Amino acid sequence: MTERPGPAGDATGGPVPTTPVCYRHSDRETYVRCTRCDRPICPECMREASVGHQCPECVNEGRRSVRPARTAFGGGAAGRRGLVTRTLIALNVLAMVLSILSDRGGDAMVGGSGLGGLLGGGTPLTEWGAVLSYASYVPFGEPHGVAAGEWYRLVTAMFLHYGLVHLLLNMWALWVLGRDLEALLGPLRFLGLYLVAGLGGNVAAYLFSEPNAASAGASTAIFGLFAAVFVIMRRLGRDTSAIVPILVINLIFTFTVPNISIPGHIGGLLTGAAMGLVLAYAPRMRRSVFQAAGTAVILVALLGLVLVRTAMLTG
Known part of the structure; x- marks a missing residue:
């Protein structure tokens, strides 16, 4: 009597071995596995690791778990770009432009009383925003300043x-x-x-x-x-x-x-x-x-x- 093949067609009656396919691309056969999660990965999905290769998800997970570089005093390394310094300078320059515009031809840029006239005079903007304790702009007028609530x-x-x-x-x-x-x-x-x-x-x-x-x-x-x-x-x-x-x-x-x-x-x-x-x-x-x-x-x-x-x- 002739022996019949098993359900998958092998000589022993067991299932035919199948080649693993990439977990992201089911039409691509591969024998390489991610060293972290052990899933099959094709060459397109391989990411170099210190040992072997990893899949994209494991690489991203590893990046999230790595603590960002800190300075000696606990700050972020982004400070090396000086963005806050540049922003503060830009805000000061913008305030100066607005102050000059508010003066309408006065001595906002130069011609004030300080440094022999090199410093500019007051403007409506500096009058509004400078530190003033408690005084009125005109005699017997309404008092202004920090004490008047202008904190x-x-x-x-x-x-x-x-x-x-x-x-x-x-x-x-x-x-x-x-x-x-x-x-x-x-x-x-x-x-x-x-x-x-x-x-x-x-x-x-x-x-x-x-x-x-x-x-x-x-x-x-x-x-x-x-x-x-x-x-x-x-x-x-x-x-x-x-x-x-x-x-x-x-x-x-x-x-x-x-x-x-x-x-x-x-x-x-x-x-x-x-x-x-x-x-x-x-x-x-x-x-x-x-x-x-x-x-x-x-x-x-x-x-x-x-x-x-x-x-x-x-x-």
């Missing part, structure tokens, strides 16, 4: 300037300091440093300037960057001898040139130093939490000072 001035003032020379000096300093600090801290931490230092300088101007004295400029934040650079370089064990002379020159400039807000510069310097300490000396294990908490403490302290000053002016 936005503590932020807007750091983006307004009295003339092109004032703007160019501050933007040059921001370009020099900002790129290195942003690369070291990451975009978010650098932005926090800049804004909190600028706010601290404006709060100091509000506290210690005459009620009718207006002040504006990015120099409150710039002085904060100077202080933070010094603190961070010390934390990294790097040489700070090149920073000290520049800082001293700027302080001499602050105390000797008329119409410069001394409280604003010193306040920005001290706030920047405090932020630098918070960012640079946060313990590694809970660094982000410590940095956020330290920043919050500084902001609460500044808020308390503003409330006290407001009560003194309006009480």
